[in-house]
């Protein structure tokens with residue numbers, strides 16, 4: 342028997358790997374839905390479904406009808422396919438390599454590593470204590486969040502999400518849903534977004550939400566970043582961030598859309614550029630967390646950008662504890678990457694995060710039910726978090742001991 346033949350015999354039954362199976366199943370499932378929704382009837386139905394989903398989401402958020410989550414996900418699937426297949430588990434398998442889109446870059450390993458690394462963190466169940474009503478509140482930059490998680494910064498409604506929502510409508514859904522759920526949203530800055538898209542997002546933030554959000558800026562030239570920091574101040578935002586991990590396209594940046602890695606001196610300049618807290622998003626090593634702190638950052642996001650920028654990075658849950666051990670208490674530590682359940686938030690908190698960011702699930706919430714859909718997702722996670730805190734004996738989300746990890 343040849344070597345090749347031996348290897349072929351290793352392939353699971355039917356010649357399909359698990360990944361192939363899931364990808365195909367997700368495509369077939371979504372295609373059936375897409376076919377069902379063809380034509381003008383589809384548009385009318387989708388609008389009607391969104392309305393129903395939003396109404397359902399409101400009911401669910403108030404505890405009246407928890408089943409409406411299905412409705413929101415159904416509408417999200419119709420609107421987001423093929424960019425997102427709304428898989429039962431959002432683990433980066435079916436969409437691997439789909440950037441732009443929802444996937445992780447290249448092999449998709451960095452996204453999948455976020456998911457699997459969080460799965461590997463296991464919780465020690467403890468029930469002999471008096472924690473019945475845990476406190477989920479945390480204070481971030483003097484602002485009290487009712488839950489230790491916020492939205493992540495996500496943008497590109499056309500090239501990433503398929504164009505069923507406009508950028509302003511999307512920002513309104515994300516920020517509105519976050520505020521309904523007692524937390525904050527982040528405003529994104531896409532790599533190819535012209536200035537007017539950035540301006541329009543800030544207009545929504547200023548006029549509809551009195552600036553209550555954190556705004557990200559791509560790692561453009563210093564001059565371009567500082568110009569945007571002034572606009573963010575004008576909008577009354579709470580903090581500004583640079584997603585430094587978007588610097589990968591430095592070598593092939595097109596004029597006007599330059600992104601670049603930053604030296605510690607340049608980071609210092611950005612931190613000093615405003616009185617608002619400065620956050621560096623995209624830290625994956627202890628050394629860079631320390632450098633960000635020394636440069637004057639008020640916070641970091643431990644993140645690999647949802648696995649979308651560099652193939653084969655570790656998962657966030659693998660690197661977070663070491664980073665937190667070095668800088669906890671000196672600056673705010675956010676962390677993101679495959680946070681899907683309340684228990685995931687608790688795990689990241691035990692590893693040292695002050696708050697988690699939630700990306701892909703809220704894009705689905707926004708498309709499936711607007712602000713109410715986003716709030717529905719967040720409230721579901723809150724309920725799961727509360728249950729997890731009770732079952733691990735954690736009284737406060739601001740003091741989650743590492744010892745709850747098995």
Ligand SMILES: Cc1cc2nc3c(=O)[nH]c(=O)nc-3n(C[C@H](O)[C@H](O)[C@H](O)COP(=O)(O)O)c2cc1C
Nearest residue numbers: 493494495496501529530584646647678679700701
């Ligand atoms: C469709 C999409 C668009 C994104 N756009 C941005 C962006 O413009 N700026 C940014 O800093 N991060 C962006 N991110 C990364 C998120 O902020 C976050 O790091 C990541 O989504 C977290 O992982 P999760 O989606 O698995 O929860 C984007 C992620 C996705 C999925």
